[in-house]
Every structure is written in C-alpha cells, then in structure tokens.
Amino acid sequence: MTLSFRPEILWSDALLFLLLAALAVFAWQVGRHEHLREPWRRVGRSRMGMGAAVLLAAYALVGILDSLHFRPALPAEPGQPVHYAAEVHSVLDTLVGPLRTQVEETYSAPLALHLYAKETMELPDGRQVRDFPRLKFGGAHLAGVEARAGDIAGHIGMGLLAGGVASALALGLALVFVGLGAGPQGPSGSPGHLGITGAWSALSRSSSLAGLRAGLIVLCLLLLLAAAVIQLAPHYHILGTDKVGQDVFYLSLKSVRTGLLIGTLTTLIMLPLALFLGVAAGYYGGRADDAIQYLYTTLNSIPGVLLIASAVLVAQVYIETHPELFDTAAARSDLRLVFLCLILGMTSWTGLARLLRGETLKLREMDYIQAARAFGISHLRILGRHILPNVAHLVLIAVVIDFSGLVLAEAVLSYVGVGVDPVTASWGNMINGARLELAREPIVWWQLAAAFVFMFALVLPANLFADSVREAFDPRAGGQA
Amino acid sequence: MLNYVIRRVLYAIPILIGVNLITFALFFVVNTPDDMARIHLGAKHVTPEAIERWKVEHGYDRPLLFNQEAEGTGKLTETLFVNKSLALFALDFGLADDGRDIAREIGTRMWPSLAIALPTFLVGLAVYISFALTLVFFRATYLDLTGVVLSVVLMSISGLFYIIGGQYLLGKLWHLVPVSGYAPGWGMFKFLILPIAVGVVSGLGDSSRFYRTLFLEEIHKDYVRTARAKGLSERVVLFRHVLGNAMIPILTGAVVVIPRLFLGSLIVESFFGIPGLGSYTIEAIQAQDFAIVRSMVFLGSVLYIVGLLLTDLSYTLVDPRVRLE
Numbered sequence: 001m002t003l004s005f006r007p008e009i010l011w012s013d014a015l016l017f018l019l020l021a022a023l024a025v026f027a028w029q030v031g032r033h034e035h036l037r038e039p040w041r042r043v044g045r046s047r048m049g050m051g052a053a054v055l056l057a058a059y060a061l062v063g064i065l066d067s068l069h070f071r072p073a074l075p076a077e078p079g080q081p082v083h084y085a086a087e088v089h090s091v092l093d094t095l096v097g098p099l100r101t102q103v104e105e106t107y108s109a110p111l112a113l114h115l116y117a118k119e120t121m122e123l124p125d126g127r128q129v130r131d132f133p134r135l136k137f138g139g140a141h142l143a144g145v146e147a148r149a150g151d152i153a154g155h156i157g158m159g160l161l162a163g164g165v166a167s168a169l170a171l172g173l174a175l176v177f178v179g180l181g182a183g184p185q186g187p188s189g190s191p192g193h194l195g196i197t198g199a200w201s202a203l204s205r206s207s208s209l210a211g212l213r214a215g216l217i218v219l220c221l222l223l224l225l226a227a228a229v230i231q232l233a234p235h236y237h238i239l240g241t242d243k244v245g246q247d248v249f250y251l252s253l254k255s256v257r258t259g260l261l262i263g264t265l266t267t268l269i270m271l272p273l274a275l276f277l278g279v280a281a282g283y284y285g286g287r288a289d290d291a292i293q294y295l296y297t298t299l300n301s302i303p304g305v306l307l308i309a310s311a312v313l314v315a316q317v318y319i320e321t322h323p324e325l326f327d328t329a330a331a332r333s334d335l336r337l338v339f340l341c342l343i344l345g346m347t348s349w350t351g352l353a354r355l356l357r358g359e360t361l362k363l364r365e366m367d368y369i370q371a372a373r374a375f376g377i378s379h380l381r382i383l384g385r386h387i388l389p390n391v392a393h394l395v396l397i398a399v400v401i402d403f404s405g406l407v408l409a410e411a412v413l414s415y416v417g418v419g420v421d422p423v424t425a426s427w428g429n430m431i432n433g434a435r436l437e438l439a440r441e442p443i444v445w446w447q448l449a450a451a452f453v454f455m456f457a458l459v460l461p462a463n464l465f466a467d468s469v470r471e472a473f474d475p476r477a478g479g480q481a
Numbered sequence: 482m483l484n485y486v487i488r489r490v491l492y493a494i495p496i497l498i499g500v501n502l503i504t505f506a507l508f509f510v511v512n513t514p515d516d517m518a519r520i521h522l523g524a525k526h527v528t529p530e531a532i533e534r535w536k537v538e539h540g541y542d543r544p545l546l547f548n549q550e551a552e553g554t555g556k557l558t559e560t561l562f563v564n565k566s567l568a569l570f571a572l573d574f575g576l577a578d579d580g581r582d583i584a585r586e587i588g589t590r591m592w593p594s595l596a597i598a599l600p601t602f603l604v605g606l607a608v609y610i611s612f613a614l615t616l617v618f619f620r621a622t623y624l625d626l627t628g629v630v631l632s633v634v635l636m637s638i639s640g641l642f643y644i645i646g647g648q649y650l651l652g653k654l655w656h657l658v659p660v661s662g663y664a665p666g667w668g669m670f671k672f673l674i675l676p677i678a679v680g681v682v683s684g685l686g687d688s689s690r691f692y693r694t695l696f697l698e699e700i701h702k703d704y705v706r707t708a709r710a711k712g713l714s715e716r717v718v719l720f721r722h723v724l725g726n727a728m729i730p731i732l733t734g735a736v737v738v739i740p741r742l743f744l745g746s747l748i749v750e751s752f753f754g755i756p757g758l759g760s761y762t763i764e765a766i767q768a769q770d771f772a773i774v775r776s777m778v779f780l781g782s783v784l785y786i787v788g789l790l791l792t793d794l795s796y797t798l799v800d801p802r803v804r805l806e
Contacts, residue, residue, distance in 0.1 A: 302778055302785075310778060
C-alpha cells in the first residue's frame with residue numbers, strides 16, 4: 001500500500017512523545033491515590049491555576065500538532081515507486097494551509113493591503129511610477145482600502161458568531177458535567193440530582209467550582225478569539241509579514257513548539273540527573289556526598305551563560321565539521337535544538353540536586369526510615385518507596401517554576417547566537433531579526449510585538465500556574481499570602 | 482578567621498582544577514585544534530599545511546597531554562594542557578585568536594563593565610528591598626495584591642523587551658538619552674542612565690517577590706510579635722527587626738554576585754554598545770574565539786568562588802552568632 005505521506009519522527013518529537021507518555025503515567029498514578037489527588041484538587045479549585053491551565057493547554061495543543069511531522073508524497077508517474085518530498089511538514093502546517101504558502105515580497109504591516117516599501121512599477125501604458133505595490137495575498141480580494149474596514153468587521157463578526165456557538169457548547173458541556181455531579185464536590189452531595197437550573201446556580205456561585213468557572217471564562221474568550229482569527233487569517237496577514245514576506249502569525253505559531261520544547265525537554269533531561277545525584281548524596285552521605293557536592297559546586301561556579309555558550313559553540317563546530325551525519329536541514333536544526341536542551345539540562349540540574357540533597361538528609365533521620373532500615377529493607381527499596389514519594393513535590397514545584405525561565409532564556413540565547421538554529425522558527429530568532437529594523441521609518445514593530453506578546457501569553461500563565469501548584473503542594477506556603 | 486580564609490582558599494583549588502579540566506575537555510578534546518583551525522580558515526583554504534601554519538601561529542602546535550619529543554620534564558610541560566589550560570591559574574590568559582593580549586583587554590574593558598554593573602546592582606538592591614518592604618507594610622491589602630500581580634507580570638516579560646522598549650521610548654521617541662554608545666570620563670554619565678534603569682526594572686518583578694517572601698516569613702515570627710507588644714512602631718519593627726533578621730538570606734543572594742560584576746552583562750552591554758567585558762565575551766562567542774571564551778569561563782569561576790568566600794565573611798558582620806573558625 002502506498003500512503004500519500006510518510007510519517008517522520010524527528011529526535012525532538014520522539015523525546016516529546018516520551019515526555020507525554022511519562023505525563024500520562026504520572027497522571028494515572030495520581031488518579032489512583034487519594035492523597036496524591038488532593039493537592040491537584042486544590043489546584044483545580046484555584047481560579048488562577050485553572051485559568052492559566054487552559055491557556056497553557058492551548059499552547060500545548062499547538063505545540064503537539066506541530067510535532068506530528070510527515071513528508072508528503074510527490075506526484076509520481078504511474079508504475080514508479082512513490083517519492084516523498086525532502087521538506088518535512090507538520091500537521092499544524094496542513095491545518096493553517098494558506099498561511100504557510102502565502103508569502104509576500106517583504107515587510108507589510110498587520111492587515112495591510114500594500115507592501116511596506118515602495119517599488120517601481122510599470123503601468124499598463126508603459127509609464128513607470130514609484131508606489132506601494134498591492135500585496136499578492138493580503139486582502140487581495142478587495143477593490144481598495146475603502147472596502148477593508150467593512151470586510152474585516154464582517155469576518156470578525158462571523159468569527160465571533162462561530163466562537164459564541166463553540167463557547168455555548170463548552171458551557172453546555174460544563175453544565176452537564178456539574179449537573180451529573182461529576183464536578184468536584186457538587187453541593188447537593190448526591191450525584192445526578194441537579195437540574196439544569198441547579199447546575200447553573202452551582203456553576204455561577206459555588207466557591208468549590210471557582211476554578212472551573214475561571215477556566216471556562218478563559219476558554220470562552222479563547223474560543224471567541226480563535227474563531228475570529230480563523231475567519232480573518234486566510235484573507236489578511238493579521239500580524240503582518242517579515243523581511244522575506246512570511247506571515248508573522250504563522251511564524252509565531254511555529255515558535256510555540258520551540259518554546260515549549262526548550263521549557264519541557266530540558267527538564268526531562270535534567271530530572272534523572274538531579275534526582276539520582278541529589279538523593280544519592282543526601283541518602284548515602286560520606287564519600288558519595290563529597291563527590292557529588294564537588295561536582296555541582298564546580299559546575300555551579302562556571303558562569304551559566306558562558307558554560308552554555310561554550311558547549312553550544314563546541315556543538316556548532318562539531319556539526320559544521322561533520323556535515324555527513326545529517327541528511328536534511330530539518331534534522332540538523334532539530335538536533336541542534338535537542339542539543340541545546342541537553343546543554344541547558346546539564347547546567348541546570350545543580351539547583352534541584354542541592355534542594356533534594358537537603359531534603360533527603362532530613363528524611364533519612366525520620367523514624368519511619370530508621371524503622372524500615374531496622375527491618376532490613378534494602379537501600380534501593382527505601383529510596384524508591386519512602387524517599388522518592390516524599391521529595392516528589394519538590395521536583396514538581398521546581399519543574400513548573402523552571403519552565404517559564406527556560407522559555408525566556410531561549411530568546412536571550414538566540415540573541416547571543418548560541419540558541420536554536422537560525423532557520424528554526426523561534427521567538428528569539430524573531431526578536432533578533434526584527435531588532436535592527438527598529439531604526440527604519442516608519443518602524444517595523446509588528447514582528448517584535450508578536451514575539452513578545454506570544455511569549456508573554458505563555459510565560460504569564462506558566463508563572464501563575466507554577467504559583468498555584470506551589471501553594472497546593474508546599475506545606476509551608478499554605479498559610480501566607 | 483584567617484585560618485578559615487586560608488582553608489577556604491585551599492578548598493577552592495580542587496574546584497578550579499575541575500573547572501579547568503571541564504574547559505580543557507570542551508575546547509581541546511571534543512574539538513581538537515585542527516577543528517578550530519578549519520573553522521577559522523574557512524572551507525576554501527583548508528589544506529594540511531594551512532592548518533599546521535594556523536596552529537603554529539596561535540601556539541596550538543603541541544600535543545594535548547604528553548609530549549614525546551621533548552626532553553625530561555618537558556614531556557609533561559611542553560603540552561597544550563600546561564601551556565593553555567594550567568597557565569590560567571597564573572592569570573596568564575595568553576593571546577586571543579586575533580593576536581591581541583587578553584589580559585590587557587580585560588584590564589581596560591572591566592571599567593566600563595563596572596560602571597554599569599555596580600550602580601545597577603546597588604540601585605537595584607535598594608529599589609527591590611524598599612518595594613518589598615512597602616508591600617509587606619501594606620500586607621493583605623489591595624495595594625499588596627496589586628504589587629504582587631505587578632511583580633508576576635513584570636517577571637513574565639522578556640528582558641529583551643525592557644531593553645528594546647527603553648531604547649525606543651527614552652532614546653528614540655523622547656530623545657532624553659542616547660540610544661547607545663559610551664564615552665570615557667564624565668561624558669559616560671548620559672550613556673549610563675538608560676542601561677542602569679533597564680537593568681533595575683528588568684529585575685524588579687523577580688527580586689521584589691523574593692524579598693517580599695523573605696520578609697513575610699520573618700514577620701510571623703515571635704520576636705516580631707514581642708517587638709510590637711513592646712509598643713514599637715511598625716516602622717522600627719520593619720526596618721530594624723525584620724530587615725535586620727532577613728539580612729542573612731539577602732546577603733546570600735547578593736554578595737556572591739559582587740565579584741562577578743566585573744564581567745558585566747552580556748546582553749545589556751551588547752545592546753547599548755558598551756565596550757566592556759560582556760560585549761567582549763559576546764563578540765568572542767560570535768567570532769568563535771575560544772581563547773577568550775576559555776579565559777572568561779575561568780575568570781568567572783574564580784570570581785564566583787571569591788564571592789562565596791565574601792558571603793561567608795559578610796555573615797559575621799550582620800549576625801554576631803556566626804563565628805568562622
């Protein structure tokens with residue numbers, strides 16, 4: 001059988017799927033144990049936490065869609081074996097369709113009909129004029145600028161209508177969910193007895209459903225926005241175009257995956273190292289402790305940016321001198337991304353390891369550990385059954401807190417020239433490319449603005465979510481503020 | 482005290498050797514001098530002779546760890562490890578790949594770095610602590626809540642945004658200060674305002690939140706209640722008691738960075754065109770000048786260890802219970 005496409009799993013995709021699988025196992029574990037579920041319920045009741053979670057989920061969706069890569073089949077002669085394109089596409093590319101292919105000549109402002117720069121054009125009668133040429137795609141269906149406002153309003157109106165219907169559906173689902181008593185602690189106590197009005201009053205007033213309510217509001221706003229964008233985006237460049245005419249909105253969407261990968265893969269790489277070394281140092285003490293402390297003091301004393309920069313430089317030289325290892329440009333830039341995560345992971349495990357060492361030192365002296373040891377239970381078993389579950393909350397808090405920092409670090413590293421590959425879509429590269437254009441008149445602001453807004457809309461909910469996770473899991477943070 | 486300092490300095494030696502080994506492994510083993518030569522020569526000019534010539538010119542024409550051809554102890558000392566890596570211990574940085582003396586460059590470039598980093602650090606510390614104390618003074622009110630929300634929002638914004646926004650607003654739109662540049666002497670003042678302001682603002686969210694948590698932790702302790710019960714005013718409670726007792730964690734975070742201020746900030750310096758060590762490092766990274774990067778890594782580690790020592794010493798100043806022996 002011949003498929004019309006061939007799935008292509010890049011290194012980063014494989015790692016991302018591994019991470020998702022780990023998350024699923026983690027969620028399944030949490031679901032089975034009441035005492036593990038409780039803190040998550042607290043997160044679920046927090047308005048900030050749930051609102052942020054919905055936004056993060058939207059980003060995750062975009063990132064995952066963009067990680068399902070494939071190579072489309074080229075039109076083949078009958079009887080010939082099918083060849084696949086050298087270019088790697090993702091499901092997201094297919095979904096956004098025209099955004100990827102509608103490339104203009106150069107810069108154009110958001111929603112513009114004309115290019116940013118004047119060009120010499122030849123009129124039908126042979127005369128030459130210098131003017132702003134019309135865009136090939138952005139608003140090409142319009143006769144002139146006068147028709148634009150009405151057209152945009154029409155599209156947005158249609159979008160809001162569709163978004164409203166989707167929101168109503170979501171609201172309806174939530175009502176059914178609450179009405180069936182499946183919601184967290186339905187006020188009547190007994191499931192299945194809330195009518196539609198009862199469910200509505202519970203959803204709009206009950207304080208235990210505050211998290212769900214906040215999440216719903218964010219979801220509805222997001223649906224409205226997304227529907228309007230979906231209506232508008234095929235006809236205009238809603239965030240303008242960049243230097244080579246690519247749609248800035250499309251680039252921003254593609255950058256989501258890069259940002260998420262940097263934030264999550266780094267953790268995936270650093271976690272085993274931090275867990276193993278931190279817990280081992282605290283539990284075994286003595287020589288092992290000395291050696292591990294020496295290791296992380298040494299790594300810590302090297303300035304972080306410089307260590308990352310040197311390692312990336314070295315990797316860069318390696319990639320440049322061994323071009324035979326990479327068959328496509330995508331594989332090459334992808335490997336550099338994975339390598340960046342690896343380096344970030346290798347340099348950022350020290351903080352968590354130190355934290356875990358301290359906590360394990362404390363736990364080691366606890367009565368129940370002493371008892372376990374007196375019973376002759378092996379070290380490995382004590383570590384696995386008694387120590388690990390008791391430091392898990394520290395790990396979780398560290399992971400969610402690190403995420404936002406890593407997303408921001410990507411932009412800075414890409415600026416320094418030791419970030420992701422210049423051809424990889426990333427917010428850092430967008431900022432880097434647009435920075436020099438600020439001096440132009442009128443200024444090219446949209447590329448910068450898009451990168452900053454997209455980053456902010458990811459990092460702010462990440463920070464808020466991290467806060468509510470910390471509050472729910474950290475026994476000390478419970479009382480205050 | 483002196484004994485303690487001496488012991489700490491001795492303890493620093495194995496760490497610096499570790500740093501040295503890591504950089505050696507990164508720059509000489511993973512990437513051999515041949516690779517470096519290839520990168521610097523460019524693809525067109527790579528011939529075995531050219532590589533040899535480049536290595537001789539830059540002093541990389543020795544074996545890594547063991548020199549078969551040398552006599553006596555020269556077998557161990559006439560090597561890249563001793564000449565390029567261990568030499569760093571004597572602060573002998575050698576020549577950059579462009580032939581300039583690294584030590585001299587560091588000597589001249591550290592002053593502009595310091596001119597930015599030191600005021601940023603001091604003003605920042607003052608601003609963050611006052612802001613955090615204000616929030617704590619108004620704790621559990623809407624003002625506190627607003628402050629916390631503001632902090633979270635501020636720390637969610639990329640640091641690059643503050644720089645670009647500041648340059649555009651203050652420099653280009655309002656013409657208050659030059660967008661970038663540097664002048665020696667008194668003329669530097671107008672060039673410094675913007676980088677310092679940007680540096681302070683970009684740390685505001687993170688640091689104030691951290692300090693606020695510190696102060697809140699203190700304010701629930703018994704001695705604060707006692708102080709209030711004695712009838713002390715909130716001002717005295719906050720400034721003398723809470724601030725005084727929160728000094729240890731504040732110092733832990735703050736003192737360790739002081740020696741590293743010499744190195745400057747990579748990003749700020751390169752955006753504002755300050756000829757300091759930060760922009761020196763960035764240029765070296767972009768030009769793939771490994772000699773400079775290696776020197777800066779080592780220097781940074783030395784300064785960090787000095788910072789750790791200073792931190793311990795500073796504890797004796799603020800906490801009479803701490804005795805170093």
